[in-house]
Amino acid sequence: ASALGVIINEFDPENGSSVLGGTVGLLRMSFPADLGDRDYSFKLPLELTNPGSRDLSLQLSALLLPDGRDALAAKAFLQVAAGKTGSMNVSLRLPPDMEEGAQRLVLEPRFSDGLRVSPARADMTIRLKRSPIASFFKNSARVLIFVGLLIVALTLIILLISYVRSVHKRSASPVVDAVLDAQALRDSSKKPAYGLTARDEERRQELSQGASAQAILAAAAQKPRGGALSSSYATPASAQLGSAEAAQQRGAEQAAAQAALLQAAGGSSSRGDAARLLSAAANGAQERDRLRMLSDQASKGDGSAARAALLLGSKKDAQGALRPQAGRASYEYQGQVKKPGAARFMLHVEGQNPNIGKRNIKTLHAGGKKSVGGRKSEFLVFLLPLPQRVADIYYDGDNLTLVPRRPEFFPDYDGPIQDCLGQAVRIINARGKELFISFERYVPPLDKINKLLHCIESPGA
Known part of the structure; x- marks a missing residue:
């Protein structure tokens, strides 16, 4: 032994594990003896001590139960310097068939490269208790009930938001209409009272x-x-x-x-x-x-x-x-703003029932646009079948411009229709039927009655 330069250690039968670990240089592993109340998935704290003279790079690849099943949820890695101690929190996922309550948990760690530790197994006590959420979702019928309730709750929330927004819009509509009517009245008051422009x-x-x-x-x-x-x-x-x-x-x-x-x-x-x-x-x-x-x-x-x-x-x-001739390209048009402001306009279709509330009465801001056509167009034509958005109507703060997006339905025009406020525009649908549309400034019925009464009080005004 003196010739080889090896230290002679005496073997103590009462402390054989520590003597063997010090002699061979095994990693020493420590763990809590009592884990307390735990769910079936939890973190297990481990401490590893490196008694050797070189640094170790550890990779925990498995934690085996006595029946051979692996309880490790994810691999764990640790760097331990020579003579130092390192700690890691290992993710465990116990099998769901294990019964709840107090019991003994034995785990055998397996490291990469066949590295052995001392002791070879971790023997602990644990009280398993399943979480209420896990207990609820353990039954498939409860899962379906939960999904159904979740869908109903989301639907109710969406309906509630839509209702609140509609109420807010309806409550703000009179104020917006009053502002627009006042603006229209102010603009009309600037025109000459007598004679023609x-x-x-x-x-x-x-x-x-x-x-x-x-x-x-x-x-x-x-x-x-x-x-x-x-x-x-x-x-x-x-x-x-x-x-x-x-x-x-x-x-x-x-x-x-x-x-x-x-x-x-x-x-x-x-x-x-x-x-x-x-x-x-x-x-x-x-x-x-x-x-x-x-x-x-x-x-x-x-x-x-x-x-x-x-x-x-x-x-x-x-x-x-x-019938409309297909193949004509749509026209390019950029909205303009001659003067800022907003106004309400009404779409009139010759022969179409106008008693549809405010469906075809829209507010246009200067530089803005609305779609015209059938189906889900903002200005709706339902007298004859038309595709959605055959044209766009632009407002520049002074007048309207109709821009055909489907020029084949507007055979009489070769480009955007400028200053089309009050002008009849002919449209030919896919069946060869023609209809005429026009846009007018919307005047509330109350204003018409007030104007009529004013004219009676002051004839010629």
């Missing part, structure tokens, strides 16, 4: 020009019916629809009507109205020619299916011409 005079001239255009068109439509068409029935040469003289006469009359109508239409909007009226008259004339052709063929005894197909085909083409 320049914009009103311009609109009046456009309307008068449109009325004269319609009168000219009506006269032009009645003239061929009384003159040329009546003579076509009296003269055999003009009774033939394919004759050159009848075609030239109709062409000359149509050109004269167009020239007179376009000359009477001074404004751009009147010209648009005249063009649409001429188109309608031309379509009507073509339809009358087809009907006359079919009646002539029937009087001659030619009742062939080809003539009937010609007539049906013309009707089908007329319906198809009204």
Whole structure:
């Protein structure tokens, strides 16, 4: 022993474990003898002492029960310097089939690299007591009841929040409406009391020009019916629809009507109205020619299916011409603010029931927008089927701009419709049916009554 330089230790039978640990250099493990009241998942404190001359890196990989099952919930790591003591809290999860109450708990630690400790097993006493939450969720029926109650509670909370917000909105609505009405009244008081503004005079001239255009068109439509068409029935040469003289006469009359109508239409909007009226008259004339052709063929005894197909085909083409043409890209538009403020506007659809409360009465702020269309659009059109958000309506603080998002439903317009307040806008739905919408400033019924009474008290005011 002296030659090898090894210290000789005397073996004490009464303290064999400590003598063996000091001789071999085993890790010494200490743990509490009584754990007290514990749940089935808890932290176990351990202390490890390194009696050797080199540092150790420990990894606890398992804590085995007497039946071989592992009670370690997660691996634990510890660095212990030479001659030092380190502590760790080990996560335990005992099997749920262990009975509650006081009992003895024996655990055998297993470290990586087969490292042994002294003592080899931890022998402790524990009183197992399951937590109330764990006891509740142990039964599957209770779990289902809890989930159901949780869903009901969340639903009630959502409904309560919605109700509180709606009550707040309803309580604030009169104040907001009063402010908007006062602002509208203040703006209206700045307008001249007598006479017409320049914009009103311009609109009046456009309307008068449109009325004269319609009168000219009506006269032009009645003239061929009384003159040329009546003579076509009296003269055999003009009774033939394919004759050159009848075609030239109709062409000359149509050109004269167009020239007179376009000359009477001074404004751009009147010209648009005249063009649409001429188109309608031309379509009507073509339809009358087809009907006359079919009646002539029937009087001659030619009742062939080809003539009937010609007539049906013309009707089908007329319906198809009204249907929206897909493939047009939506228009880009950036909202503007000419002056700050807000106002309420009402959507009017020709032929649609307006008695739907305030569904189509919305507040627009300067620079803001609302959607127009069917389904869940903010301004709702339900007279005829329309997709959601076929257009957006913008407010700049002074006037409205309608921007088609589905241009195929607005065949009369090639871009955003500027200054459309009070203007009728034509829409063609997917079935070829047309409808007209317009936007107006909303005036409360009470203000209308007050204005009426004021006019009675002060006539001419």
